[in-house]
Amino acid sequence: MIEIGINEILWGVTIIFLISTIFCLIQLVIGKSIFDRVVSVDALTSITVAILGLFAAIYRESIFLDVALVYALLAFIGTLAVSKYQEGRDIGE
Amino acid sequence: MSVIILVAIVLLVISAASTLIGSIGIIRMPDVYNRIHAETLCVVGGSVLTFIALTLIGIGVEELSAHLFSLKSLIIAVFLFVTNPVGSHAIARAAHRCGEEPFPGTVVDRLREVGG
Numbered sequence: 001m002i003e004i005g006i007n008e009i010l011w012g013v014t015i016i017f018l019i020s021t022i023f024c025l026i027q028l029v030i031g032k033s034i035f036d037r038v039v040s041v042d043a044l045t046s047i048t049v050a051i052l053g054l055f056a057a058i059y060r061e062s063i064f065l066d067v068a069l070v071y072a073l074l075a076f077i078g079t080l081a082v083s084k085y086q087e088g089r090d091i092g093e
Numbered sequence: 094m095s096v097i098i099l100v101a102i103v104l105l106v107i108s109a110a111s112t113l114i115g116s117i118g119i120i121r122m123p124d125v126y127n128r129i130h131a132e133t134l135c136v137v138g139g140s141v142l143t144f145i146a147l148t149l150i151g152i153g154v155e156e157l158s159a160h161l162f163s164l165k166s167l168i169i170a171v172f173l174f175v176t177n178p179v180g181s182h183a184i185a186r187a188a189h190r191c192g193e194e195p196f197p198g199t200v201v202d203r204l205r206e207v208g209g
Contacts (some may be wrong), residue, residue, distance in 0.1 A: 006150065009102055013143070016109040020116035020135070027119050027128075035125045035188040042180060043119055043135045046173065047112060050140040053147050053166060062160035069169050072176070079180040083187035 007058060014054050017047050038082050045075035097153035104146035111138030123196040125188045129181050136177045144170035 024047065027040040049068045056064035111134055118131030144166045151162035189204055 006098060006102070006154065009105060013105045013109045016113055017139075020112045020139075023116040023120055033125065033188075033193060035184055035191075035193060036128060038184055039125065039128045039132050040119055042184075043116060043132045046136040046140045046177070047116075049169070049173070050108075050112070050143040053140075053144055053169065056162070057147055057150055057154075057157070060156050062157070062162045062165060065162065065165040065169065069165070069172065072169060072172055076176045076180055080183050083180075083183040087187040087190050 101146040101149040108139045108142035
């Protein structure tokens with residue numbers, strides 16, 4: 001009987017998240033318009049943030065969570081910047 | 094294994110399943126607006142539930158409780174939960190302004206009817 005602790009479950013969830021990033025990368029390559037690619041990049045960054053949080057729990061280091069917070073903030077600003085640029089407006093207009 | 098850890102494990106399994114389903118939906122869906130729907134499942138069902146589960150893990154595991162682990166996880170969960178609708182709305186509005194066509198089976202487009 002293999003002992004299953006919290007670490008093994010965290011690794012399993014990380015592997016499923018990595019499989020999900022493969023689907024997002026396929027959509028990033030085959031996407032027809034720029035908005036398809038922006039949506040897949042947005043999903044990709046959120047999955048990356050979740051993987052960083054899982055690494056923080058696996059290695060018992062809370063410094064990964066600071067990185068994850070800044071990465072989520074920059075991804076949000078990037079999404080807004082691309083969509084407002086395509087719309088032909090400034091941010092905040 | 095305490096009850097808090099068990100609840101966290103259930104939340105982690107749900108978040109893994111919805112991330113996988115959402116990322117398959119991003120490929121499968123026919124146009125941008127439906128892809129935004131699948132991406133919301135990916136973010137809110139996947140990442141936010143993961144960070145809520147990490148909050149519970151930070152309470153339940155002894156080694157993690159000293160580093161504000163739970164508080165940081167909860168802050169990230171709230172941040173993702175607030176900013177994802179804003180980003181999705183910006184993308185959908187920009188796509189509609191740029192003339193991105195909905196797929197042919199679409200029944201109604203209220204924003205075009207009011208001249209947005």
